Amino acid sequence: AQSVTQLGSHVSVSEGALVLLRCNYSSSVPPYLFWYVQYPNQGLQLLLKYTSAATLVKGINGFEAEFKKSETSFHLTKPSAHMSDAAEYFCAVSEGGGADGLTFGKGTHLIIQP
Amino acid sequence: GAGVSQSPSNKVTEKGKDVELRCDPISGHTALYWYRQRLGQGLEFLIYFQGNSAPDKSGLPSDRFSAERTGESVSTLTIQRTQQEDSAVYLCASSPKILMEQYFGPGTRLTVT
Numbered sequence: 001a002q003s004v005t006q007l008g009s010h011v012s013v014s015e016g017a018l019v020l021l022r023c024n025y026s027s028s029v030p031p032y033l034f035w036y037v038q039y040p041n042q043g044l045q046l047l048l049k050y051t052s053a054a055t056l057v058k059g060i061n062g063f064e065a066e067f068k069k070s071e072t073s074f075h076l077t078k079p080s081a082h083m084s085d086a087a088e089y090f091c092a093v094s095e096g097g098g099a100d101g102l103t104f105g106k107g108t109h110l111i112i113q114p
Numbered sequence: 115g116a117g118v119s120q121s122p123s124n125k126v127t128e129k130g131k132d133v134e135l136r137c138d139p140i141s142g143h144t145a146l147y148w149y150r151q152r153l154g155q156g157l158e159f160l161i162y163f164q165g166n167s168a169p170d171k172s173g174l175p176s177d178r179f180s181a182e183r184t185g186e187s188v189s190t191l192t193i194q195r196t197q198q199e200d201s202a203v204y205l206c207a208s209s210p211k212i213l214m215e216q217y218f219g220p221g222t223r224l225t226v227t
Contacts (some may be wrong), residue, residue, distance in 0.1 A: 034215065036218075043205070043218045043219055044157075044207075047219070051207065086207075092155060098151075101147050101149070101159035101162050102147075102149075102157070102159065104149075104156040105156055107156050
């Protein structure tokens with residue numbers, strides 16, 4: 001069965017600093033991996049996805065993530081944090097067939113300090 | 115174009131009552147998913163539809179939960195005899211086909227008193 005672990009329920013960074021949100025997964029087959037963002041009082045929005053093409057995936061708003069099979073990781077990064085990045089971030093995994101939908105991590109709340 | 119819409123946006127109900135939550139997917143999306151998000155928790159997958167068919171209902175929390183989809187469009191999630199532990203945000207998502215990215219609606223916040 002697939003699972004996702006997001007390290008750190010809350011991450012605080014200063015505006016302009018590097019953002020690093022950690023995600024590790026377990027999957028019995030090559031996975032599809034996703035990062036979603038949820039802004040306050042809004043629905044989930046897809047940031048980026050990995051579907052077995054390039055291991056470094058670029059998404060919206062300057063975010064990117066790198067798939068590392070040896071580490072079973074898909075960490076999300078952004079070189080310079082902006083106040084508007086404050087939100088809840090969810091990592092998700094899907095195995096072949098999609099019969100189990102997406103399995104989500106518990107989320108990481110990103111706080112941006114001025 | 116129009117995104118995924120859900121109604122109602124908020125629902126407060128008394129314990130023991132039945133509720134029906136509605137999801138309108140993006141037009142042309144064949145796959146539709148329901149998730150539950152409890153306060154402070156990640157999303158919990160409930161059920162998915164490929165067309166009008168739901169191949170696997172094992173993700174539904176109990177037999178009080180049921181879902182249907184008609185015309186490869188609207189879906190309803192019904193919770194019978196609601197309990198306080200059913201309080202959560204219920205999210206619907208659709209995608210053009212299985213394994214493609216899912217587009218989420220704004221959710222229905224259900225509060226059972």
